[in-house]
Amino acid sequence: MSTSATTDVDEVSADGASEQAIAVFAAGCFWGVEATFDAVAGVISTRVGYTGGTAADPTYKQVCRGRTGHAEAVEVIYDPAAVSYEDLLEVFWNAHNPTTRNRQGPDIGSQYRSAIFFHDPDQEAAATRSKERLAAEYASATGFLRRVRPKTVVTEISPAVTFHEAEAYHQRYFERHGIACGL
Numbered sequence: 686m687s688t689s690a691t692t693d694v695d696e697v698s699a700d701g702a703s704e705q706a707i708a709v710f711a712a713g714c715f716w717g718v719e720a721t722f723d724a725v726a727g728v729i730s731t732r733v734g735y736t737g738g739t740a741a742d743p744t745y746k747q748v749c750r751g752r753t754g755h756a757e758a759v760e761v762i763y764d765p766a767a768v769s770y771e772d773l774l775e776v777f778w779n780a781h782n783p784t785t786r787n788r789q790g791p792d793i794g795s796q797y798r799s800a801i802f803f804h805d806p807d808q809e810a811a812a813t814r815s816k817e818r819l820a821a822e823y824a825s826a827t828g829f830l831r832r833v834r835p836k837t838v839v840t841e842i843s844p845a846v847t848f849h850e851a852e853a854y855h856q857r858y859f860e861r862h863g864i865a866c867g868l
Contacts, residue, residue: 705729706765708773709736709802709845711756712781713789718759719856721780727768732760734850736802743849751794758802760848770808774815777801783819783840799840802848812842 712718715733722731735743738755748755761773781789783799801816803809820838850856 704765705762706770707804708761708763708770708808709758709804709848710761710773710777711737711758711798711800711802712777712783713757713797713799714792715757715759715851718757718780721776722759722761722773725763725768725773725776727764727766727772729762729764731762732850732856734758734760734848735796736846736848737800737843745852748796749794751796753796755796755849756798756800757796757851758800758848770811771815774801774812778815778819783816783838784823786839801840801842802845803842804845809842809844816840816842 710718710722719731719733722728734757735748735753735755736758738748738753740747740753740755743753743755747753748757763773781799785799787793787795787798789797789799801808801812803812816838820836823838824836
């Protein structure tokens with residue numbers, strides 16, 4: 686099941702309740718990333734899928750072969766009155782290593798790249814500021830931290846494109862299998 690990046694989730698309910706917004710992040714294997722965002726107060730829902738590639742309707746098998754250009758990603762629907770996009774960016778940065786290109790832990794390939802897929806100019810600006818702040822922090826590290834923190838944040842910041850929902854067995858994987866998220 687695919688949905689367009691232009692899905693309109695910025696709606697206010699009939700009773701004037703809070704609005705919803707959408708964010709999409711790629712930070713390695715989507716199972717742990719989804720569990721991490723699910724634990725954030727203000728996140729309404731998440732789903733895992735594939736984005737940023739060229740195949741019209743990619744499958745997990747195709748994405749894993751690394752030939753579609755897609756990243757494993759998490760679509761986050763959130764209440765901006767309860768959690769800001771900037772707060773979600775902090776969760777993103779802390780959930781993975783943004784200095785390893787096409788790799789997170791044992792997972793290797795472009796489908797595991799670090800990426801932020803923005804939906805509007807405000808998200809793009811916030812993501813860029815956040816990345817620049819992190820890069821400056823890494824570059825200014827001294828002593829032991831300088832040795833263990835590479836200087837380059839390789840996270841891509843790209844416009845959101847079609848988000849392809851992953852197969853049902855990938856959704857809420859950690860929750861369904863009783864795996865505690867240690868991210």
